[in-house]
Amino acid sequence: MTFAHPEQEYFEFLKAGKLMIQQCEDTGEFIFYPRVIAPRSGSARLKWVQVSGNATVHAATVMRPKAPEPPYNVVMVELAEGPRMISRVEMRDPTAVKIGMKVRARIVNNGDKDPVLVFDPVDAALALEGGKA
């Protein structure tokens, strides 16, 4: 039986500009965070699939650090394919993030460090100036 190298492969794909999520070939379910076997079934037949990047905000918090640090959001999104991820929504007013918002993934390169996955609102009116979505 061969196993994935979960963290390593995930971040290598991200560096190559691709959001890849494991899908179990036995059950069809998508799995995050990456693992060596599928939860519950224990199947090692996991393949990497490039996902759509489409997601919905499932839970959201706005951190209010002490001034002069600006407020920022942290969200739990639910990918269209099923699994959830922690990330942030980059938008004109980060405090205006709402559960239910439709968002799309974007990979931000970070030199030699891990790329950072962020989400932009699908609604251009909410997105950052310059309409990154």
Next chain:
Amino acid sequence: MSTDNFPRGKSAIVGAATFGMGEAPGYSSMDLAVCASSGALAQGGLRPTDVDALYICLPDDFHSGLTFAEYLGISPRWTDNNRLGGSAFLAHAISAANALAAGQIDVALLAYGSNQRSAAGKLVNTMRQSRYESPYRLPRPLGAYALATSRYIHQYGLKREQMGAVALAARQWAQLNPEAFMRETLTMEAYLASRMVAEPLSVRDCCLVTDGAAAIVMTRADKARDLARSPVYLLGGAAAVNHRDILSMPDLTVTAAAQSGPRAFAQAGITHADVDLIELYDAFTINTILFLEDLGFCKKGEGGAFVEGGRIAPGGTLPVNTNGGGLSCVHPGMYGLFTVVEAVAQLSKSAGARQVADAKIGIAHGNGGELSSQVTLVLGTEDTL
């Protein structure tokens, strides 16, 4: 399918004490745990050499079980140090109950201590950082609970005033407890005006950051009557784990208390109407609402309405967190053992001004991690055997 047996009524708590709740500079976490242990042992007229099983978990010592044995100068038959989070101590009590009933051990000492306030000035977070999540600066565990609260509000329409009712009730109980850390009157206006830290949680939705220690001594029931005037018996104990990281919580609005609670109640043979008081781990105001629902005192989504109108406050029909809880009494990083000590104080009729009349059956419920692990104990007086 497991039979989920629990040795109902076969073990009892014969000593329960706290120490250093609030600010206790000049002590290590282990010192504090041993101070509380000294108090608990004294109640039963016991010495360290009478103890043959140790259960502990400290925030700053992975090997605290070994350190505890060494500090006390004993060689226990059983030494345990699990890391379920703040619920570890209630799980320890279940382990001790099973070992006592089996006759493998005779006297168990369970303890906790932390000097986080005096030594570190803040909550000491021992959770491992996730490489997938570190870029987003979600403070743990505060941010995780904020995410869960946001989802609950979205699904069930929880109001700030209802979260405030939890904070106010805790403060009102603390005002009856001379050892509680925060006792100034908290009004709803002050609650609603308190600063947001991780929306939707404000400062007053969050537990305290204090020093503190707690300890209990457990023996088999037949020996308990020799050692304590009013032993408190363990009638049921069950534990459940769902996840570690909030990301993997199956449903952000339902905790594993929905599993541990019904199991413990079934072992004890009680219904909700039998419960005289509940001591639960209120790390945040949302915890009280979630646990009251998941333990079955009200329906999912109705916890907000349930806590309104003073139901859980002094004078209400269902006393919750009669010491003031993690929100107003004490919170030295891990609070679980304090739920047990307070339940024992109530059931042994030594709770002073905050005594619940005719208290016979109490629930102690511990939470660990990010709503990750849940442990429910059912405790009762001799009448309930």
